[in-house]
Amino acid sequence: MKIAVVGATGLVGTEMLKVLAERNFPVDELIPVASEKSKGKEIEFKGKKYKVVTPDEAIAQKPDVALFSAGGGTSTEYAPKFAEAGITVVDNSSAWRMDPTKKLVVPEVNAHVLTAEDKIIANPNCSTIQMVVVLKPLHEKYKIKRVVVSTYQSVTGTGVKAVQQLMDERAGKEGEKAYPYTIDLNVIPQIDVFQENGYTKEEMKMIKETNKIMGDDSIRVTATTVRIPVMGGHSEAVNIEFENDFDINDVKTLLAQQSGVVVVDDPANLKYPMPKDAHGKDEVFVGRIRRDESQDNSLNLWVVADNLRKGAATNAVQIAEYLVEKGLV
Numbered sequence: 001m002k003i004a005v006v007g008a009t010g011l012v013g014t015e016m017l018k019v020l021a022e023r024n025f026p027v028d029e030l031i032p033v034a035s036e037k038s039k040g041k042e043i044e045f046k047g048k049k050y051k052v053v054t055p056d057e058a059i060a061q062k063p064d065v066a067l068f069s070a071g072g073g074t075s076t077e078y079a080p081k082f083a084e085a086g087i088t089v090v091d092n093s094s095a096w097r098m099d100p101t102k103k104l105v106v107p108e109v110n111a112h113v114l115t116a117e118d119k120i121i122a123n124p125n126c127s128t129i130q131m132v133v134v135l136k137p138l139h140e141k142y143k144i145k146r147v148v149v150s151t152y153q154s155v156t157g158t159g160v161k162a163v164q165q166l167m168d169e170r171a172g173k174e175g176e177k178a179y180p181y182t183i184d185l186n187v188i189p190q191i192d193v194f195q196e197n198g199y200t201k202e203e204m205k206m207i208k209e210t211n212k213i214m215g216d217d218s219i220r221v222t223a224t225t226v227r228i229p230v231m232g233g234h235s236e237a238v239n240i241e242f243e244n245d246f247d248i249n250d251v252k253t254l255l256a257q258q259s260g261v262v263v264v265d266d267p268a269n270l271k272y273p274m275p276k277d278a279h280g281k282d283e284v285f286v287g288r289i290r291r292d293e294s295q296d297n298s299l300n301l302w303v304v305a306d307n308l309r310k311g312a313a314t315n316a317v318q319i320a321e322y323l324v325e326k327g328l329v
């Protein structure tokens, strides 16, 4: 297959290339795409060198699939042009996620909604992806009424500029800022811009995307999203209230059986998920599994995943794998 990676020089794009190679995705020809400023730059993939091209040049080469991670503006402008040329787009930006005509997909949860007619497929927000993979088996068995989530998100979620800001601050150097405040030795309770209701856009994404992916608007979700000075992945404290009572051992079994989830839950030996351990991995790690003793039918969990892998690149590649496997591209 001919695969275009749009945003190939960015954090997610770089991870995308690694994931394509590691999972042995059937790439016969790679088309790395970035902005005009990177045109001609060489990218190595599976021992071969490829030259970066612009989005227009990529369309002319007619790839089968284009994996986009080049920001909302690029997706809004170019995804329809790729789609019109018959190229299936899997888009990492937020541009198409809430469009009712576009599918929003986490393969372990709702890959079955995909058809050959879907030419622009949206990859959800990183913090939503890792949460819904964990919610899915629990909702099927015990029916979720409400979710309260607080996130502890890695600077890698903001892109190369943010990683550089953290490194500059650690080295005591002046440099470009991705955040309005110092991030090193700090916690910033704002991810993306504020909305009229006082929530941030990231928080509203978690709420709306969860309902869309789970295919159930009755699940009530509230979120507080927070940036912390870590690199390996996003962490989330998730409180879930179910319609029905549950057995805590059954919850652990359901999670251990869920595809894409690894349970790390052994408090006696101080074992729980941490971003430094999730870094570079494709799975979602869950631990600190315990009853919320303040309320009936309620559970507390700690969920960690590498936001650049399962939160972005891996999920997009898994969507492409599903399309290939089912003959939808």
Ligand SMILES: NC(=O)c1ccc[n+]([C@@H]2O[C@H](COP(=O)([O-])OP(=O)(O)OC[C@H]3O[C@@H](n4cnc5c(N)ncnc54)[C@H](OP(=O)(O)O)[C@@H]3O)[C@@H](O)[C@H]2O)c1
Residues within 6 Å of the ligand: 006, 007, 008, 009, 010, 011, 012, 013, 033, 034, 035, 036, 037, 038, 039, 055, 068, 069, 070, 071, 072, 074, 092, 093, 094, 124, 125, 126, 156, 157, 158, 159, 160, 161, 307, 308, 311, 312
């Ligand atoms: N980081 C995450 O955890 C995460 C998770 C999910 C989704 N996403 C989404 O993925 C996208 C990229 O994130 P990132 O963290 O990888 O950002 P990044 O490191 O800043 O990379 C941005 C990429 O987009 C390319 N680009 C910018 N303008 C372009 C244009 N006009 N035409 C073609 N390519 C263009 C850049 O190319 P140049 O090098 O030439 O500028 C670069 O390759 C964003 O939409 C983000 O919301 C990120």
